[in-house]
Amino acid sequence: MARPGGILKQAGPLMLGRAGAAVVGFALPLILTRLLPQAEFGTYKQVWLVVTTAYFMLQLGLAQSLYYFLPRKDGRESAWLTQASIALVSLGAVCAAALYGSRFLVARQFANPELATFALPMALMTWLMIAAAPLEISLTAEGRVRTAAWIIFLSDAVRVGASVVPLLLGLGLHGFFWAYVLHGAVRFGLQCWFFFRRGRPQIDGTLLREQLAYALPFGAAILLEIPQRTFHQWAVGWSVDAATFAIYAQGCFQVPIVNLLYAPISDILQVRFAQPGVREDRALLFHDANLRLAAVFFPFTAGMVAAAPLFIPALFTHVYDPSVPIFRVAILVTPLAALPLDGALRAMGHTRYLFRAFLGRLLLTVPAVLIGLKLFGMVGAITGHALAESAVRLVMLDRVRQELSLAWREVLPWGQLAVIACASLAACVPAVLISGLAVAGPRPFLALCAAGTLYCAVYLAVIALMPGEGSPLARVRRVLLGVTAAPV
Incomplete structure (x- = not known):
């Protein structure tokens, strides 16, 4: 029988890691609303809406598939992880290119020409976030929950600290978003370090088909879920100016x-x-x-x-x-x-x-x-x-x-x-x-x-x-x- 309370006990380190991350992450919007004019804060929320929508949609269930395959401990862990990692790096690159190419269309849709000026850091942020998606997931699925918890906390601490510094130095939103790019590069480097420490990368055609058979239906579901969860923000963002969108975004x-x-x-x-x-x-x-x-x-x-x-x-x-x-x-x-x-x-x-x-x-x-x-x-x-x-x-x-x-x-x-x-x-x-x-x-x-x-x-x-x-x-x-x- 499963131990009563076992879910909470096993999840405890992850919750502590997320709690620490929440403490530092919670401060970011409080700081931004005091450092940025309302229209600029609305622009930040529009960029972040585009990036996070792409990040969650373009994983196609591959990172989450590691929760299903790695706990089996069937001796094929390297193949499951290699296949997911290579696919996510490739998907992130394609997504980044598409975002950069459509920068004027995105800016026109939001009726905010300033969005196009952030296209390069927006594209790089998206690519690096998608490429590093397996980092905490793979560690958790392998039972290395404490390590995953520390990474969750330290990652958010670095992100918040690095992003606020450019604002305090007067570098504005451009410096802010390039700090996010630097944070994403550090996360991706850490993902690569853990990946190669596990041993030689492996790809197996049969296992890849099995992994895709599990991941793609879920990934297709996410392709529907994320637009559904964010549609109200997109609909409002297309209908109002950046300052009014800031009001709506804070309400959400x-x-x-x-x-x-x-x-x-x-x-x-x-x-x-x-x-x-x-x-x-x-x-x-x-x-x-x-x-x-x-x-x-x-x-x-x-x-x-x-x-x-x-x-x-x-x-x-x-x-x-x-x-x-x-x-x-x-x-x-x-x-x-x-x-x-x-x-x-x-x-x-x-x-x-x-x-x-x-x-x-x-x-x-x-x-x-x-x-x-x-x-x-x-x-x-x-x-x-x-x-x-x-x-x-x-x-x-x-x-x-x-x-x-x-x-x-x-x-x-x-x-x-x-x-x-x-x-x-x-x-x-x-x-x-x-x-x-x-x-x-x-x-x-x-x-x-x-x-x-x-x-x-x-x-x-x-x-x-x-x-x-x-x-x-x-x-x-x-x-x-x-x-x-x-x-x-």
């Missing part, structure tokens, strides 16, 4: 805690699912991952909605107060991240199903966003995105339920989720009161700290006072850190 700001927890737990869940002899434990592993994520994402969502009028000005100044309603709608999607559906389906080999699900989600998202944008402006765009995302996540949950041979009452630990949800809502009361009193005050950060402290205290107190086995402290530990009994 992702607090790092989501990736901090979701990515490592989902990654470890995939590795555990792929290991031999765990088939009958998959439901328990899925419940365990779901509860660990929900224990943070549920209260996080409720608290952010309650304290949004303090959160946005505390981080980005009152200039970005119009972002608050957008942020409130965007954050409501976060509880869905407590369902590690993509990782579970990939680990079970259902990449073709993911392609169909992502296609359906894209076809649903495009009209929902465009209609919302037309009728209700930027808030309507993010609302259309949120509704489409929610509908398809429920369909994917049903597929996981079928694969695990569970009834609806068994697919999730409903009882424990209800406890977390009730505690999250009850804790909103002090946060709403403080937000209402201090929303127009000159020190929103202090008010946010007070609201957050009271929110956490009430949340933990409600969990501790809920009926259940053990002492109040034991109940809190059980909800936050692990399951001690079969989920209900």
Whole structure:
């Protein structure tokens, strides 16, 4: 049987690494909104939207395929890694050339001629990011989780430090983006160092076909998923100027805690699912991952909605107060991240199903966003995105339920989720009161700290006072850190 709480224990180093990276990475937008005029910050967000969209789409599932093949420890690890690495370097180069060649088209689409002047660093950033994509993934899949965690932390620390220095020296966005290129080159060099230390590169035609058969359906799904996830930003970016896009982009700001927890737990869940002899434990592993994520994402969502009028000005100044309603709608999607559906389906080999699900989600998202944008402006765009995302996540949950041979009452630990949800809502009361009193005050950060402290205290107190086995402290530990009994 799988150890209760094992997912959290194995993912712990990754979460610590991502936590350290989040601390330094979280500071970057705070610094940029204070160093850059609003229009320049909007230009930065447009460039980053182009780069990250290409980065996630052009991996074609090859980097992620290492989570599926490397944990097998079948003696063919070198071939799996060589094939993925060579393909990603090639794909990155093709993508970089295409981006540079289409620089004027991209600038015209965003109605921002300045974008074309950043074409070369934008292309190089994309190539180096794609080429270095297997770095942390391969280490995690091999069980070298601590090494991967250190690289995650140090990589983001170097990225933030190196990118801010040119701004402080007066080199502007050009210096900023070239610092990103330097950071990407360092990551790619490290990827090459680890690659050649593993031994002689190998390519096997039979294994390559097997790897592509797994990766390409998932990669095709990502080709649909990333446009779906970012379409609302593209639609708004094509409709407004750079300064207004900065308002929307900050409203869609992702607090790092989501990736901090979701990515490592989902990654470890995939590795555990792929290991031999765990088939009958998959439901328990899925419940365990779901509860660990929900224990943070549920209260996080409720608290952010309650304290949004303090959160946005505390981080980005009152200039970005119009972002608050957008942020409130965007954050409501976060509880869905407590369902590690993509990782579970990939680990079970259902990449073709993911392609169909992502296609359906894209076809649903495009009209929902465009209609919302037309009728209700930027808030309507993010609302259309949120509704489409929610509908398809429920369909994917049903597929996981079928694969695990569970009834609806068994697919999730409903009882424990209800406890977390009730505690999250009850804790909103002090946060709403403080937000209402201090929303127009000159020190929103202090008010946010007070609201957050009271929110956490009430949340933990409600969990501790809920009926259940053990002492109040034991109940809190059980909800936050692990399951001690079969989920209900």
